[in-house]
Amino acid sequence: DQQVKQNSPSLSVQEGRISILNCDYTNSMFDYFLWYKKYPAEGPTFLISISSIKDKNEDGRFTVFLNKSAKHLSLHIVPSQPGDSAVYFCAASGVVSGNTGKLIFGQGTTLQVKP
Amino acid sequence: GAGVSQSPRYKVAKRGQDVALRCDPISGHVSLFWYQQALGQGPEFLTYFQNEAQLDKSGLPSDRFFAERPEGSVSTLKIQRTQQEDSAVYLCASSNSRSGANVLTFGAGSRLTVL
Numbered sequence: 001d002q003q004v005k006q007n008s009p010s011l012s013v014q015e016g017r018i019s020i021l022n023c024d025y026t027n028s029m030f031d032y033f034l035w036y037k038k039y040p041a042e043g044p045t046f047l048i049s050i051s052s053i054k055d056k057n058e059d060g061r062f063t064v065f066l067n068k069s070a071k072h073l074s075l076h077i078v079p080s081q082p083g084d085s086a087v088y089f090c091a092a093s094g095v096v097s098g099n100t101g102k103l104i105f106g107q108g109t110t111l112q113v114k115p
Numbered sequence: 116g117a118g119v120s121q122s123p124r125y126k127v128a129k130r131g132q133d134v135a136l137r138c139d140p141i142s143g144h145v146s147l148f149w150y151q152q153a154l155g156q157g158p159e160f161l162t163y164f165q166n167e168a169q170l171d172k173s174g175l176p177s178d179r180f181f182a183e184r185p186e187g188s189v190s191t192l193k194i195q196r197t198q199q200e201d202s203a204v205y206l207c208a209s210s211n212s213r214s215g216a217n218v219l220t221f222g223a224g225s226r227l228t229v230l
Contacts, residue, residue: 004157006157034218036221041223042223043119043206043208043221043222043223043224044158044206044221045221046218046219046220049218089157089158091157093217100146100163100165100170100171101146101148101210101212101217101219102148102160102163102171103148103158103160103219104160105150105157105158105159106157107155107156107157108155108156108157
């Protein structure tokens, strides 16, 4: 079973507009969530994270929102830039994953920002 | 080193051959993870080391997969008698946390193609 799901394989937005990437999880024992960004032929790079004790975390153009009751998180990028075009992965960890820091990843969403 | 280094970046193997993939984590990082990323999917956990101890190998898909980290730094993932379904990018990640919420730093990956 997929414990972390990104149901949108792709998203296309215009430069300057907001990009919203969504992620759902099934296990309420996850307590730490991260977003990674991946360019072709490179490894995933850390973007932003949020602990389950918070519902929002902001870093520059990037904001992550967590809705624990809905088991849903989202990444907002505003304004979107062409350099943001990449694959975005949602990941989760917690006691349920052995509390080792092991991350469970979603399938990824490919974001294209058009100039 | 400054980042996680993986070699080889690309490996083509004939079905039935053995392969070895190397990971040099960030110096001083206690935790080391191996992930497998199939085309169009998110990274999937294979195994986890804390120093030289392999604490979790629940993600290894078969007994043909073996990982080691004998001195608690460099790690090697070995795949014996490779099969076509082993074709994937193998990602190594490290962190300086022993447990709980932490950010993994990934290498660029080793892309394995089994013919």
